[in-house]
Amino acid sequence: MPDPRKVVGGYFLSLDGVAEAPDRFLTGWDEETDASGKRLIETQDEVILGRRTYDEWAGFWPTSDIEPFASFINATPKYVATSTPLEPEWSNSQVIEGDLFDFVRNLKSQPGGDIGIHGSISLTRSLLTAGLIDELRLVVIPTIAGTGQQLLADLPPIHLETLHSTTTPTGHLLIDYRVVH
Template identity: 55%
Template sequence: MRRVVAYELVSLDGVAESPDSFLFDFDEVMHDHLREVIEEQDTVLLGRRMYDEWAAYWPTSDMQPFADFINAVPKHVVTSTPLTTPWTNATALDGTSLGASVEELKREDGRDIGVHGSIDLARSLLRAGLVDELRLVVAPTVAGRGRRLFEDVDLTRLELLRSTTSPSGALLVDYAVRR
């Protein structure tokens, strides 16, 4: 069975919204970590807000390795309305049956299913017990305000799989979600 892996950029106080406002240095160790994450994925789940933002940005971006990955990978967008911004390999996934849809994707052959950004979607998947692994980049910054990744998420036990410190001081931590 495939795994759902949420890759999130967060501040030390758990803010995940607008990581460009608190993550100032994305160094080579962080790039290698991202490269490892996306090399294991062949499908991505996105929330509608993230999809609309990214569909306007990534098709013309040259920020590697993520641009080539996100532009080519099949993207399932959790939404209740039709997609109005075209983007290669993007399909709408009915948000009213999120659990069943994600379980069906997990049963298909393939590699990991990634969740990138999409804070509300990541929270929903965590609450539903559908996230198998969290891969976090924790910036050495206290953001103070913004939407936090773990708001309205019940007690979730995690098992540390790996931790690394990057030269710029970010913590790269990978956790398995314990069931």
């Protein structure tokens, strides 16, 4: 029997844990950071998004040439946690019907690759609290943002196990964690 699918959250974080608007604190770029992003999305074949992220991204990614993420996110099936119709429409997107946690459990039980979560901070917190996220893949930027929504704020105790970590030439700390359930 194949292993169950994993839900994997991928985020850029400032040193003080801010994940909101990473373009404000993302400094430098290097081939190792780029390669880690490619490895992350290569394993994912579906994505779960929160409504705010959907609204922001549906206006940006369909016409973006930032590769390889633009091709990935535009082609990949996207499930959106919302109770309202998706406007504007974005290819391969649909509203999650019913209970979010039941939906994610069901999705994890189906065959396929990893299920990604990107940019959806509140959704990630909810799924972490419910024990439905299996891994976090973080790029920690050596900058203190000072303000903004922190990814891991206001969560119950959650034990993580380091799977891999490295520092890139520009000082980004790449850390992959497994959530210990």
